[in-house]
Ligand code: 1BN
């Protein structure tokens with residue numbers, strides 16, 4: 001039995017005793033409701049708990065920074081890791097998805113269809129990259145979701161997988177998890193009355209073709225940051241939250257020191273408030289990832305990444321990166337933290353003039 005399953009069966013037993021709802025997704029995938037896992041922090045809204053959308057602090061009349069939300073209808077609906085996990089599995093079924101491959105083109109078509117079903121407009125940002133192995137066509141996908149304000153919040157990930165010679169690398173965690181995460185976010189934001197504009201960005205060409213270096217990596221994000229700088233749209237971006245490798249069943253996310261400190265602080269403070277301190281560890285790590293071209297261009301950007309995948313990181317960039325190493329519960333944790341962070345960012349923008 002996996003750790004999450006154990007946690008959730010414990011939660012079911014305790015839940016039955018306390019008549020409290022557990023595993024609201026009905027698939028054992030929501031540690032938010034597990035008393036033995038992430039105990040809700042003082043500000044956590046447990047949707048469907050019988051308490052409506054009020055927090056424990058709100059009910060007790062205590063001030064709470066998270067209750068700055070002006071109205072319940074402005075909340076982002078609950079992120080469901082089980083739906084994201086279904087998409088992760090579907091993406092893996094396309095097989096290895098390196099840049100320029102037929103499988104990546106097929107997965108791009110499928111992603112676009114899913115986003116359109118969610119009510120999102122989808123833009124393709126196609127270009128030819130000069131890579132370590134020659135010219136490769138690449139396409140970033142951008143789901144643009146309008147909002148009342150012109151400021152843009154970007155949530156991004158990559159959907160390509162690493163080109164691999166030694167067997168089939170399907171990138172369940174490294175590639176599929178971030179794309180699947182963005183698809184679930186598209187379902188939550190696509191038809192919402194958003195107070196700000198959202199761009200969900202699926203980067204192509206995140207991975208190195210030969211050896212990771214400044215010129216052999218991050219092809220899609222380098223291209224988009226340069227393009228948005230040139231056309232003047234970069235200045236619309238208030239913040240970018242990047243997610244990568246967030247479905248690891250053994251979730252441990254550290255603070256990336258290449259990210260913008262205030263944004264990392266907001267994400268980790270939110271995680272702690274929601275009771276997820278065991279998954280968001282206040283330890284530093286330095287990551288080169290798709291946020292870097294944006295940080296370098298002056299955008300506030302933070303990478304939410306679990307770079308400790310398998311014993312001694314032994315599943316990272318190996319054929320062991322498969323669905324069985326991933327968990328819907330981890331996606332729920334990250335989804336709840338990111339959506340709560342987005343609400344914080346929306347509120348801080350609302351508070352501006
Ligand atoms: C993340 C996922 N990265 C590549 N795939 C960035 C990275 C590069 C992380 C090198 C660690 C080492």
Ligand code: ZN
Nearest residue numbers: 162174207317
């Ligand atoms: Zn990778």
